[in-house]
Amino acid sequence: MKITLIGYGKMGHEVESMALANKFEISSIIDRKGKNATHKELSKEAVEDADVIIDFSSPDNIIETITKVASYKKALVVGTTGWYDNIKIAREIIKANNSGMIYSPNFSIGMNIFFSIARSASFIIDKFPMYDPYIYEIHHNQKTDSPGGTAKNLGNILLSNIKRKKKLVFDRIDGRKIEPDEIHVGSIRAGFFPGTHVLGFDGISDNIELRHIARNRAGFAEGALLAAKWINDKKGFYSFEEVISSIIKG
Template identity: 45%
Template structure:
């Protein structure tokens, strides 16, 4: 099933998606980026006319406006740009009014999404054995702007939702002593490490660790292209986890 794409944002992710699109039988028919050569510089009817799905990897400061413009042209959309989730309900209503298909995700890695399901399962299983304590840590290269990572926050929500003991996550150093209802999720920033997230379960006699490591940003581009194919003929408001759940069932 071929999909005609418009890319919004032609930075690192936009370029990677353009390069990988043919592997997914996708064709990039237009690119919108305000400062790049040979691109449309704003969202217009002409820029979108041949596109079936728009994929946005632009910038948190413009994403709200981009989504509203694309919806006004009633085009299906995949959004990888983050930083707008406080407007989720508002956008959901606008998607329903527009009658289009819309899919967003904070992390388009297939592996991380399945990893989250494993973390939920493992937390539920170890929850029945109080001798095990759960913890997490993540490590990224020293250029990463934020700490903890958005994914660490998501993973701790998954753990808290499936643990009867842990009530809150601690992202700062735990001092003087961690309480049993506290989940410690630590962050390390150094060197060139690729994004790594680890969730562990520890007892006096054994340790189990689940680990996910991103070796290339192309994993996010693969996920976004799969999402574009999935949303092409759908209507409604979805996140990336909905797509994974649909593929798995």
């Protein structure tokens, strides 16, 4: 299978190494700085040999990228984050062109399996009010958002299944107790952790914890390539979580 990479930064390089180690071909690399890339700009000619295009660039002109790639009738995997206010527009562009696209803020296969496990676990815990859910995440000291989007997503999964819980609390809880309908989501920033997420259910006699530990960026590249294979012969607009769910269902 032939891939075009848009964006040749940290993730572009990671996808390239993983692709070459797994018998994908890189037919072109587009990066606006152009260093070691085959093209500086996206064009029909730049992607004509590719089966699927994988974008890890920047959100600046991602809608333009989606519009162009869809008009070239090429399948697209978007790892770039920070454009989700325009998700409806992206869906419409893909539908109007009858093309295919997968997006995700987190292409780690393990994390998307973890989302699915969290969904099942929260459905069970809904039936057992003696267990109180909580979440915490640990990231390196360079990360500027807190909590990260992945922890928020885990929180929303819990809220959607545990009926007695109505609200996520991210702040420090000073001078008051946490309310019975709240779930506390904590963040730790230290050292070099690429990303650890813990989902816990605490009872009076015991504690259940589920933990996902990212080791490096390779997991994102692995997921983006799985997405590329999956979308190659399909049309439509999908999140990577939907792709993982469809693989789980068989």
